[in-house]
Amino acid sequence: MTRGHDGTFPVSRREFLALGALGLLGVSGNVPSWRRVPPQAQDSLPGTGPSGKLWDPSRAGRPFEPVRAADNDAAIQAIEKQIHCTCGCNLDVYTCRTTDFTCGTSPAMHRRVVALAEQGKTAQEILAAFVKQNGVSILMAPPKRGFNLAGYFVPSLVILIAGAILTLVLRRWSRAARPPTPSRVSSLSSAVAASPEELERLRRELDQLSS
Amino acid sequence: MLELVAGVLFATGVVWFVLRPIFRPALTGGAIGDAGDVDDGEDPEDDLSPRAVALRALKEIEFDRATGKLSDTDYDELKGKYTAAAVAALRTEMGNAGSGMRDAAASQTHPVSRIPQPACPMHGPRPEPAAVFCSECGRRLGAAPGYCARCGTVLEREAKYCHSCGARVAA
Amino acid sequence: MTILGGVCLWLAFLVGIWGALAGFVGGLQGRPDLQHSARHAVFAMCGALLVAVFSLEWALFQHDFNVEYVAAYTSRNLPIFYTWSALYAGQKGSLLFWATVLSLFGSLALLLTARRHRELLPYVAGVVCTVATFFISVMLFGQANPFHRLAYTPLDGNGLNPQLQNPGMVFHPPMLYLGYISITIPFAFAMAALISKRLDVDWLVAIRKWTLLSWLFLSIGICLGMWWAYVELGWGGYWAWDPVENASLLPWLTMTAFLHSVMIQEKRGMLKKWNLALIIGSWLLSIFGTFITRSGVISSVHSFTQSSVGYFFLFFLIAAAVASFAVYASRLPLLTAEARLESMVSREASFLFNNLLFVGIAFSVLWGTLFPILSELVQGTKVTVGPPFFNQVNIPLGLALLGLTGIGPLIAWRRASLPNLRRQFAVPVTAGVFTVLVLLVGGMRDLYAVMAIGLGGFVTATVVQEFGRGAGARHRQYGEAYPLALGRLLARNRRRYGGYIVHVGIVILFIAFAGMAFKTETEATLRPGEAATLRSPYGWTYRFTHLGVSQYDALNRQVTAAALEIERNGKRLGVLTTEKRQHVDGLGRPTFQPSTEVGIRSDLREDLYVVLAGLVNGTEQAVFRFTINPLVWWVWYGGMIVALGGLIVMWPGGGSPAVKRTQAGYAVRLVEDVKA
Known part of the structure; x- marks a missing residue:
């Protein structure tokens, strides 16, 4: 969380508690990472000019390739969002390659998607190629055919049927509970044939209830 | 080694604490929950006796009409219905109380409420020594033998619990 | 202190068994001595488990790396707050935490419950003892004893997973656990009411309050989890329909349904069977969530390492489901409604449809979570059920529910x-x-x-x-x-x-x-001085200028930080940094893979979310991912x-x-x- 540049103790106890409290309130976002610093020199490390060498590249994870146009291609991203990464992360390829930068699987799958797209294949064909190699489980959502249809429609069906049954039952209940008494209002006084003492007591009881 | 000794001592203490009620039942009183339990019955919403439910329904009907949710026809009809229900609940309690009094007079084996002083379920102990009803609200006082200490309902013979509110009755 | 801890675990186990027996037998036979003993057993179990927690924390703070758990989750240079939270960072410790909190809740329930529910308390003590004893037995017999010692003593421990080194992670798991665990109390009351046949309305009061507490903890826990996922995991989202996330949502849904339908029972004496079933179901779903998290049966990003513990939970889940629904079924005749619905157009009816949707969503989430297993059984092929599936099924249901949120209160x-x-x-x-x-x-x-x-x-x-x-x-x-x-x-x-x-x-x-x-994102490779632009959904143009990369050491990590200057429509907003962190142990040895620290700038309308993906050929030329997430702040x-x-x-x-x-x-x- 903290971007302390002092290099010694990155999270002081007080700062941590404050952060924790803020975090608990869910208001963390802009607190620690956002500092208004005056515009100044580009780099604090001496001896490194523009695009200088890192002191220790191994600390920054595996070396990266520069981004290519295909990496930002919305069509390719859309395809990758339908493909399940096989690294065990349970994410789609696009999310995995843009989130878990230690993963070697998702960039490889990304390269394969790009290569297939460069061969002029459509999205459907690319997905089919992946399914052919890895099985249906490579897709983020099962294809809508056969038993998988049950996967999609059983919940809605169950809810609809339950809703229909509920409506019927409710109708029956409410009909049963409402005997046909048209002159209900006129029978009010007879329904409440209570002695004045009883009504007085009722009044007192109602007094007790907070409103 | 010291740790093991501490563990054994702690274990002995725990076993003693757990088994004490079995070997020395006298120390712990009659039923579970006597010591230090709080009574959360102060929240009026927690009272779910038929009387309280009907009374709350009456309030709610009134409020729903005031906020325009209930039509006047429905309001009249529901008001009649729930007033009748409330009166019926009151009458049951009073009727039971009346017959209960006769029962209590006829038989000494009737259960006795466990609260010694005459006390109103809403207004606490009453100053009048032989009071049967609360001088503030007219409720039956709990101390009377044969009536529930909590809600004043007449108790059935040999009852261990009030059939109306579930409060426990002293043996 | 691990000897004391181990002794306390065994003590709590034996006391728990005794408490369960004494509670049920004492309740059924009406023996006050046994009932008292069961009550004391819950208190004693709580005490023993607290001592066990204390000894584990002692080992953690003493850096006793001979203890396997301490070596696996902490290191000498781990900040003390994360050392404390290592208690529930791993499988074994979190089981201990779970059992301890359950016994604590159980003790509170026994102390705070009103006098008039006392008939229920022996059974409550029995149920709490049974469940807690199960968790302890997993620790003792499922190779999950947190006090297990290694044959040698490592020089330093492995340290805590960097993703767990986040304030959100200090609070999120305990809150979620508190939610999961406290469901056991309403469940215990429900079982007590069923067993003792005291099925009048009074038990409802006790259950409702505890359910509300549990619901509150679970809500806070889920929100903190989303926050943690957002600021720490770096994919720019907060909910991915991961099985473990689903597992926390399931009991939340059924409890929310209960909190609505319980009103009908209070006002009208209807729906008794349904409400009891919801409580029992919520509890079973919480155990199911634990099973999912710990078994590795369903692949998930959250899973603890796979272990035999899963089978314990599966067995317990099935046994508990059979037992509780058997008791439930045998008491069904006693649970008759006292009133009837008066009208199709009423708050009651709208609440019933609300319940239908809540339980329906819970069912569809459960269905989607289990569908891969079902598919493998039925058609022999594995399928993946990811966010596209859940969104397709649940968004319409969620919107319908949102509609009911507005309709219900308008009907009398x-x-x-x-x-x-x-x-x-x-x-x-x-x-x-x-x-x-x-x-x-x-x-x-x-x-x-x-x-x-x-x-x-x-x-x-x-x-x-x-x-x-x-x-x-x-x-x-x-x-x-x-x-x-x-x-x-x-x-x-x-x-x-x-x-x-x-x-x-x-x-x-x-x-x-x-x-x-309306999330928008782009990736860019920038040399220092170069800039990337991104248009936000509000029509603004953001310009991110790469200022440079610096590397420095911090307490338990080596940091590679990239700084970016941000402008909106040409107006300078400030500097944002995003980091790569290589965590190291006390001897300077790298412990985990480098992790990413996201740079986030929030305001009420949108978040700027910048991730340092990596660096090209060991130079300052950096690959960034820029994301604009509208309205995220409003989730919190x-x-x-x-x-x-x-x-x-x-x-x-x-x-x-x-x-x-x-x-x-x-x-x-x-x-x-x-x-x-």
Whole structure:
């Protein structure tokens, strides 16, 4: 969380508690990472000019390739969002390659998607190629055919049927509970044939209830 | 080694604490929950006796009409219905109380409420020594033998619990 | 201290078995000595487990790396707060934490429960002992003893997973655990009521309060989890329909359903069977969640390492389900409704449909979570059920539920008639339609987003109207000034109006979720001095200028930080840093793979979310991912408002009798009306 540049103790106890409290309130976002610093020199490390060498590249994870146009291609991203990464992360390829930068699987799958797209294949064909190699489980959502249809429609069906049954039952209940008494209002006084003492007591009881 | 000794001592203490009620039942009183339990019955919403439910329904009907949710026809009809229900609940309690009094007079084996002083379920102990009803609200006082200490309902013979509110009755 | 810890685990195990036996036998045979002993057993188990937790924390803080758990999850240079939270960072420790908190809750339940529920308490003690003993037995017999010692002593431990080194992770798991664990208490009361056949209305009060507590913890835990996922995991989202996330959502859904339908039982004496089933179901779902998290049966990002522990949970889940539903089934004849529904158009009916949707969503989430297993069984092929599936099934259901959030409060309890309904719905429906029109004119074309925000407008108008008309009614009846009337309205009807505040929080959450439809992102490689631009959904152009990369050492990590200057439409906003962190142990050896620390700038409208993906060929040329996430802030606000509403609902106590009496104006009139 903290971007302390002092290099010694990155999270002081007080700062941590404050952060924790803020975090608990869910208001963390802009607190620690956002500092208004005056515009100044580009780099604090001496001896490194523009695009200088890192002191220790191994600390920054595996070396990266520069981004290519295909990496930002919305069509390719859309395809990758339908493909399940096989690294065990349970994410789609696009999310995995843009989130878990230690993963070697998702960039490889990304390269394969790009290569297939460069061969002029459509999205459907690319997905089919992946399914052919890895099985249906490579897709983020099962294809809508056969038993998988049950996967999609059983919940809605169950809810609809339950809703229909509920409506019927409710109708029956409410009909049963409402005997046909048209002159209900006129029978009010007879329904409440209570002695004045009883009504007085009722009044007192109602007094007790907070409103 | 010291740790093991501490563990054994702690274990002995725990076993003693757990088994004490079995070997020395006298120390712990009659039923579970006597010591230090709080009574959360102060929240009026927690009272779910038929009387309280009907009374709350009456309030709610009134409020729903005031906020325009209930039509006047429905309001009249529901008001009649729930007033009748409330009166019926009151009458049951009073009727039971009346017959209960006769029962209590006829038989000494009737259960006795466990609260010694005459006390109103809403207004606490009453100053009048032989009071049967609360001088503030007219409720039956709990101390009377044969009536529930909590809600004043007449108790059935040999009852261990009030059939109306579930409060426990002293043996 | 591990000897003491181990002794305490065994002690708690034996005491737990005794407590379960004494509780059930004592309750069934009506033996006060056994009942007392069961009660004491819960307290004793709590004490023993607390000592065990203390000894594990002692080992953690002493850096006793001979203890396997300490070596696996901490290192000498781990900040102390994370050393503390290592207690629940691993499988074994979290089992201990779970059992301890359960015994603590159990003790509280035994101490705080009102006198009149005392008939239930032996069974409550028995159920708590049974469940806690199960968790302890997993530790003792499932190779999950946190006090297990290694044959050698490593020089330093492995350290905590960097993703768990986040303040959100210090609070999120305990909150979620508190939610999961406290469900056991209402479940214990439900079982106690069923076993003792004391199935009148009184048990409901005890259950409702504990369920509310559990619901509140779970809500906070889920929101903190989303926050943690957002700021730490770096994919720019907060919910991915991961099985473990689903597992926390399931009991939340069924408990929310219960909190609604319980009102029908309180007011009308209906739905007893349904409410008991919901409580038992919620508890089973919480155990199911534990099973999913710990078994590795269903692949998930959250899983603890796979172990035999899963089978223990599966066995327990099945045994508990069979036992509790057997008791439930045998008591069904005692659970008859006292009243009937008066009208199809009533609050009761709307609550029933609300329950249908809550349970329906829970079912579809469960169905989706289990479908891979089902598919493998039925058609022999593995399938993946990811976010596209869940979104497709659940977004419409969620929107329908949001609609009901606005419809329900407008319908009177018991019955409603058409002219009144028209009067009630006029303003909210107008507000909703107006919102939709504004959005459409404003150029929003995402169907679900428009619906979510439009329904949000409808529900908000409903809540405002409810408060307004309620305050108006008080103003007319008691002559209270409007602010006072509003305050009293909330204070005197905490459950109703606190619930409405929860509804407002839910609306804000839905609108924030809708904002995610307009997420935009791009990747760019920048040399120092180069800039990338990104257009936000509000039409602004953000410009990110790469300033340079610096590397430095921090307490337990080596940091590679990239700084970016940000401009919006040419106006400078400030500097954002994003980091790569290589965590090291006390000897300077790297421990985990380098992790990413996201740079986030939040404001009320949108978040800038910058991730340093990596560096090209060991130079300062860096690969960044820039994301603009609209309205994310409102997820956290919505969560806070939900929690606030929950707290208002839970706030105990009624007013003093004197105050109550002065407020009874219309009640008096009511009875006199009838007399006349």
